[in-house]
Amino acid sequence: MKTRMTATSIDGPGHYRHLLSSRPHRLKSLDQLAVLMPFHRGQEICSQSEPAEHWYCVVSGAARRYVLRADGRRQIVGLLLPGDFFGFTTGDVYDVTAEAIGEGTVVAAYPRRRVELLADSDPVIAREIRQIAFDVLSRMQSQLLIVGRITALEKVGSFILEMAARMSQGRGDSVALPVSRYDIADYLAVSVETVSRSLTDLKHRGVIQLSGTRAVKIVDRDALEDGERDAGHMRSAA
Amino acid sequence: MKTRMTATSIDGPGHYRHLLSSRPHRLKSLDQLAVLMPFHRGQEICSQSEPAEHWYCVVSGAARRYVLRADGRRQIVGLLLPGDFFGFTTGDVYDVTAEAIGEGTVVAAYPRRRVELLADSDPVIAREIRQIAFDVLSRMQSQLLIVGRITALEKVGSFILEMAARMSQGRGDSVALPVSRYDIADYLAVSVETVSRSLTDLKHRGVIQLSGTRAVKIVDRDALEDGERDAGHMRSAA
DNA sequence: CGTATCATTGAGCTTAGTCAAAAAGTGTGG
DNA sequence: CCACACTTTTTGACTAAGCTCAATGATACG
Numbered sequence: 001m002k003t004r005m006t007a008t009s010i011d012g013p014g015h016y017r018h019l020l021s022s023r024p025h026r027l028k029s030l031d032q033l034a035v036l037m038p039f040h041r042g043q044e045i046c047s048q049s050e051p052a053e054h055w056y057c058v059v060s061g062a063a064r065r066y067v068l069r070a071d072g073r074r075q076i077v078g079l080l081l082p083g084d085f086f087g088f089t090t091g092d093v094y095d096v097t098a099e100a101i102g103e104g105t106v107v108a109a110y111p112r113r114r115v116e117l118l119a120d121s122d123p124v125i126a127r128e129i130r131q132i133a134f135d136v137l138s139r140m141q142s143q144l145l146i147v148g149r150i151t152a153l154e155k156v157g158s159f160i161l162e163m164a165a166r167m168s169q170g171r172g173d174s175v176a177l178p179v180s181r182y183d184i185a186d187y188l189a190v191s192v193e194t195v196s197r198s199l200t201d202l203k204h205r206g207v208i209q210l211s212g213t214r215a216v217k218i219v220d221r222d223a224l225e226d227g228e229r230d231a232g233h234m235r236s237a238a
Numbered sequence: 239m240k241t242r243m244t245a246t247s248i249d250g251p252g253h254y255r256h257l258l259s260s261r262p263h264r265l266k267s268l269d270q271l272a273v274l275m276p277f278h279r280g281q282e283i284c285s286q287s288e289p290a291e292h293w294y295c296v297v298s299g300a301a302r303r304y305v306l307r308a309d310g311r312r313q314i315v316g317l318l319l320p321g322d323f324f325g326f327t328t329g330d331v332y333d334v335t336a337e338a339i340g341e342g343t344v345v346a347a348y349p350r351r352r353v354e355l356l357a358d359s360d361p362v363i364a365r366e367i368r369q370i371a372f373d374v375l376s377r378m379q380s381q382l383l384i385v386g387r388i389t390a391l392e393k394v395g396s397f398i399l400e401m402a403a404r405m406s407q408g409r410g411d412s413v414a415l416p417v418s419r420y421d422i423a424d425y426l427a428v429s430v431e432t433v434s435r436s437l438t439d440l441k442h443r444g445v446i447q448l449s450g451t452r453a454v455k456i457v458d459r460d461a462l463e464d465g466e467r468d469a470g471h472m473r474s475a476a
Numbered sequence: 477c478g479t480a481t482c483a484t485t486g487a488g489c490t491t492a493g494t495c496a497a498a499a500a501g502t503g504t505g506g
Numbered sequence: 507c508c509a510c511a512c513t514t515t516t517t518g519a520c521t522a523a524g525c526t527c528a529a530t531g532a533t534a535c536g
Contacts, residue, residue: 070464075386089372090376116365119361120361126357131328134327137374137375144381148427151491152491181516182514190493193516193517194491196517388523389523428524429525431484431485432523432524434484435524437484
C-alpha cells in the first residue's frame, strides 16, 4: 500500500504560495486557508473510503480520479488539470481515490469544515462554491458524453478535442497530452492497444500530427468533430 | 418540434401541492417557491441551449436528460426519479434537454434567481443546495462507472442494481423498471438488442426473474455484483 | 379490435479485446 | 557519455463481443 503524503510533510505552508497567487482561479478568496502540497508521480492525494476532510484544487501538474475493479482494471472518472477542483462527496468519506500524474504536481487543500463555515457567513463564497460544483458537474458530463460514444476512433477524437479545449483554453490546435496511453485508455474505457491504434489511424488519415508521443497537433478539426457534432452544439455563452 | 409546456399551462399553482408536501426531499424550505408542473409522456421539460431559469425536482414519475447526436443516436446522461434534482448549469443555458418519461410526470420548478437570492441570505438553504449539487455529482459518477464497464452483461447488471437501489431506497430485491429497453440502451450506450439479449441471458442463468417486461426480481444478487465489485466497495455511511 | 410501439430472436459482419512481441523512449548508475 | 533496465508505445494475429439488418411476438393504447 502506498504511503500518503500528509500536510505536515511540507516544510512550510508558504513555500508554493506564489504558485497559487499567480494563477487565476475560483476561490481566490480562500487562498489563505489553503495548504499547498507537492506530490510525487503516482502518489495518492486522497483515498477512497477515507474521511473527506478537504476539498482540493490542482495548482500545477495533473491528477486522476479512479477506482480499481475486482478484476484489476482501473477506471478513471476524472482527469484534473490546473484550476480543477475535486474531493466533493455526498457522504463524509471520499468516493474515489485521486493521485498525482506527473512528478511535482502541486495541489491546494482547503479544509472542508472551515470553508463551509466561511461560506455560511459569506454568500459570495457560497456562490463560488456552488459554481465550482457546477463546473465539476459539467466536466463529469463531458466525460460521460465521450465515454458514451460508439467507436474507439470517436472516443479518442473527442478526447483530443477535450484536452485541447481544457489545456489551451480553447485556443490553439496543439496539445501536449498530460497523460500516458494507459491513462487515456482507462479514461475512455477501451484498451491501450486500441488507443494506440486509433491515434495511428488518425495520424495516417491526416487528421492529427504526432511529435513524439505526447504532442498532438490538430490538422483537421472538422474531421475530429465529425461524429462529434450533436444537434444544438454550442458553447454556453457565459 | 415539440411544444413545451409552460408554467402557465397548469390551472393553479396549488393543484399538485400535496404531492410535494407529502414527499420527503431536500429543499423543503423552498417548496413555497416551487411551481408544480405535470408533463405528458415524452414532453420536454427544459431544452438544450435555452435560458436556464429554473432548477427542477422530480416529484412523481420519471424523466431523462439526453443529447441527440448528428447521426440520430440519442445519448442519455441521466435518469431522474422522484426526489432527483436537475437543471444545474455552468453557463446560463441548459446544456442538455430533459423530458418526461411516463404520462403525468410531475416536476417542481424552482426559479433559479429567487432561490439564489434566498440562499444568499440563508446559509442553511445554501448548504442544502450545495448538498443537492453533490448528490447530482454522485449520481452522474455512478452512471459513468456503469457506462465505463466492459461487457454489456455487466452494464445491464449494474443498471438493475442501481435502479433497485434508487427506487426502493436500497431495500427489496424487486424493481419495476421505469423505462423502456430503448432508454436503457441509450443510458448504457449499447444497442437495444444487446440490452434485450443481456436480460434474457441473466434470466436464463437464474440471476434475475422477469414478470412482464418491466418487473425485475433479483434472484442472485452476488452474481450481479460480480464484475461489479471494486476494491473498497462500501456505501458512504452518512 | 386494430395499430403503433416495444421486445425478442436470429444471422452475418465489424470492431475492439486479448495475447504476444518488437520498437521506442526514459532514467539510472557506472 | 554510455550501457542497462524498465516503462511506454506500437504493431500483428487471433478471438470474441456487440452492432446492424431483418423478422417475428408481445403490449399498450385509442
